[in-house]
Amino acid sequence: MKKTFETMFSLSANNMRASEIRELLKLLTKPEMISFAGGLPNPEAFPIEAMKPVVAHVMNEHARDALQYGVTEGHNKLRDAIAKGMGQVYGVPQSLSNILITTGSQQAMNLLSLILLSPGDLVLTENPTYLGALQSFYACQARVEAVPMDEHGMRMDALEEKLNSLRQRQERPKFIYMVPTFQNPTGVTLSRERRERLYALLQERDLLLIEDDPYGLLRFEGETVPLIKSLDQEDRVIYLGSFSKILAPGFRTGWLAAPEEIVNRAGLAKQAQDLCSNTFGQYCVFEALYHNILFPHVKEIVALYKRKRDIMLDAMQKYFPKGVTWNKPAGGMFIWVTLPPALNALDLLGKAIENNVAYVTGEPFFPNGGGQNHCRMNYSYSSDEAIVEGIKRLGRVMEEQLREKTNPQKLAPEGMEIF
Numbered sequence: 001m002k003k004t005f006e007t008m009f010s011l012s013a014n015n016m017r018a019s020e021i022r023e024l025l026k027l028l029t030k031p032e033m034i035s036f037a038g039g040l041p042n043p044e045a046f047p048i049e050a051m052k053p054v055v056a057h058v059m060n061e062h063a064r065d066a067l068q069y070g071v072t073e074g075h076n077k078l079r080d081a082i083a084k085g086m087g088q089v090y091g092v093p094q095s096l097s098n099i100l101i102t103t104g105s106q107q108a109m110n111l112l113s114l115i116l117l118s119p120g121d122l123v124l125t126e127n128p129t130y131l132g133a134l135q136s137f138y139a140c141q142a143r144v145e146a147v148p149m150d151e152h153g154m155r156m157d158a159l160e161e162k163l164n165s166l167r168q169r170q171e172r173p174k175f176i177y178m179v180p181t182f183q184n185p186t187g188v189t190l191s192r193e194r195r196e197r198l199y200a201l202l203q204e205r206d207l208l209l210i211e212d213d214p215y216g217l218l219r220f221e222g223e224t225v226p227l228i229k230s231l232d233q234e235d236r237v238i239y240l241g242s243f244s245k246i247l248a249p250g251f252r253t254g255w256l257a258a259p260e261e262i263v264n265r266a267g268l269a270k271q272a273q274d275l276c277s278n279t280f281g282q283y284c285v286f287e288a289l290y291h292n293i294l295f296p297h298v299k300e301i302v303a304l305y306k307r308k309r310d311i312m313l314d315a316m317q318k319y320f321p322k323g324v325t326w327n328k329p330a331g332g333m334f335i336w337v338t339l340p341p342a343l344n345a346l347d348l349l350g351k352a353i354e355n356n357v358a359y360v361t362g363e364p365f366f367p368n369g370g371g372q373n374h375c376r377m378n379y380s381y382s383s384d385e386a387i388v389e390g391i392k393r394l395g396r397v398m399e400e401q402l403r404e405k406t407n408p409q410k411l412a413p414e415g416m417e418i419f
Contacts, residue, residue, distance in 0.1 A: 011119070015141050034390035036359045039184060039333055040381040045304055046248050047288075047297045054287045062283055070279035072267050074101025074255070078286040082241070082255050085289070092230045092239070097260045100267055103277045105214055105242040105254035110136045111266040111273070112210060112238065112256070117142045121174040124162065126154045128365030128374070130184045130212065133177055142174070144367040151327065153180060153190030156197045163205055175208040175238075180228060182215040182332025185365045185376035189330060192225045199231040207236065214242045217298050219331040220306035235259040243285050245333070246298050251281035305333065305380050308387060312379040315388045319395030321402055326377075333380040336362075339373040339398070342405040346372065348397060357393040 058066050073079065079099040087093025102108040109132065117123070119141035125133070127146030137144055148158045159176075166172060180190035190198070202209055211228045229237040235258075242254035256266060270276075288294050309328075312335060316326055323340035337359075339345060345361040352358060362374025379387060 011141060012139055015138050030356065032356045033353075034357045034382060034386045034393070036357070036377045036379070036382065036390060038381060039378055041245055041249060041301075041333075042304060042308070042380050042382075045301045045380070047293060047300075050293045050297065051248075051284065051288065054284055054291065054293065057287060058280065058283045066280045066283040068279060070276040070282065072271050072276050073263075074099070074277060075279065075282040075286060078253075078282050078289070079255075081286060081289045082257075086239075086241075086257060090227050090230055092227060092232075092257075094257050095260075098257055098263060100256045100258070100263045100270070101277050101282060102254045102256055102270070103252045103274060104244055104249070105212060105240040105256075106132050106136075107270070107273070107277075108240045108254055108256040108266075109133050109210070109212065110139075111269045112262075113137055113140045113142070114269045115262070115265045116174055116208075122166070122171060124159070124173045124176045125367060126178055126183065127367065128185055128362060128371055129177065129367065130179050131364050133212065134364075134367060137177075145173075146367045149183075149186065149188060151188060153183070153188055153194055154178065154198070156194050156201070159198070159201065163201070172205070173207065175210055176202075177210045177212065178228075179212045179214075181213055181225065182218060182329055182334075184215070184332075185334055185360070185362070186336040187327060187329030187332050187334045188336070189225060190228075192223075195225065195228050196231065199228060199236070202236045203234065209237045210240065211237055212240045214240075214245050215332040217246050218302055218305060218333070220302060220309065222330040229257070238262060243294075246301065247285060247288060247294060251285055252278050253281050253285045302331075305331075308379045308382075308384065309335070311384050311387050312377065312391060315391035316395075319392045321395065321399050323402070324398060333378055335377045335379060337375040337377055339375065340402070341373060343398065343401055344372050345375050348401055351397045351401065352394055355393045355397055357390045357397075359394070 076096065079096050079101060083094040083096055083099050102111065113136040117137065117140040121142045123137050123142050123144050125144055125146050126149050129146060134144060145162065147154050147162050149155065178190070180195065182189055198209070201207065209228060213227065227239065229239045239257040240254065241257065243251060244254065256263065313328060324337065326335050326337045329335060339348070346363065349359065349361055360376040362371035362376060365371060365376070382390060
């Protein structure tokens with residue numbers, strides 16, 4: 001009789017939830033499949049030629065250290081460059097002791113969950129919110145309550161109402177988690193006014209914020225908004241950054257910028273996870289910064305992704321049926337699509353995959369339920385031709401499903417209302 005280990009798993013293990021995105025990617029290996037599902041950078045966006053001499057330099061000059069184990073906190077030259085760079089780029093100067101190098105920003109989120117959350121603790125998020133963060137919270141047996149968004153980000157009136165409701169229940173959140181700039185999954189950016197009001201609420205209610213910012217430099221148009229951390233004078237904002245979307249994800253290099261006490265405790269948790277992040281990758285990232293490769297490359301990425309966003313938007317306008325709506329993000333990697341009430345994104349996905357096109361359904365991003373008629377569409381990964389062909393296929397599937405389920409003449413007019 002085959003042994004089952006179900007009764008041996010810990011409470012944390014039993015509370016873990018699979019990422020629908022990672023599971024879906026396993027099904028998309030057919031070469032004819034056009035996938036808008038993953039949040040993948042385009043391989044054309046990798047600075048291959050620029051990094052070849054960098055890698056050679058690391059091997060020629062630093063191989064003995066770069067191929068060795070590193071310290072848990074990270075390569076000190078990289079930590080120092082990030083600390084200074086946050087001041088130069090964002091106006092938020094840090095010290096070396098405020099920076100912890102992590103294996104992507106996902107590890108930073110996991111470390112923070114481990115050191116801040118006890119079973120039953122409450123986290124507030126946007127609605128919808130990043131799925132990877134939810135996985136970290138649930139693995140620590142935390143509860144999640146979500147605050148509604150609109151086209152300008154999390155609604156501060158709704159947040160204040162939620163906090164008042166929690167106060168009446170004699171509860172307070174352990175922290176608020178947010179992707180305020182080109183959010184995953186919606187692509188929406190929290191407005192400057194709301195950032196200021198949010199920080200005021202953090203002060204008034206004595207709260208902590210985790211500001212996750214993997215896409216902030218990928219702005220195509222519009223006014224740059226300040227980091228929420230740039231408003232922070234009281235150590236209320238923990239910032240997560242990553243080189244995955246602006247250099248290459250294969251280096252697996254991200255960072256956490258936080259008060260020294262948080263960095264030290266997260267470092268202890270990291271010792272038990274991986275001892276240290278990819279040392280060779282850290283050396284390569286530092287040299288890319290030192291030799292001024294990163295920011296010229298970011299300009300190339302922005303131009304590439306803007307073109308791809310516009311191609312997808314034009315194709316949606318041409319091929320999606322009336323009643324399907326979407327937003328126009330000013331940067332990042334995602335467009336948020338809303339289907340008419342007659343369509344369910346999960347039901348539609350099966351038909352879409354049969355036609356060799358895929359996306360991510362909205363429902364997993366909503367911690368408290370909902371989102372059945374939403375889709376997240378990634379435009380960064382596919383070729384220009386595949387974007388047009390994939391949207392054409394998906395539009396055809398939508399048309400077929402609508403003919404089956406509703407009278408097309410009764411569909412709502414096309415618009416831009418997305419929540």
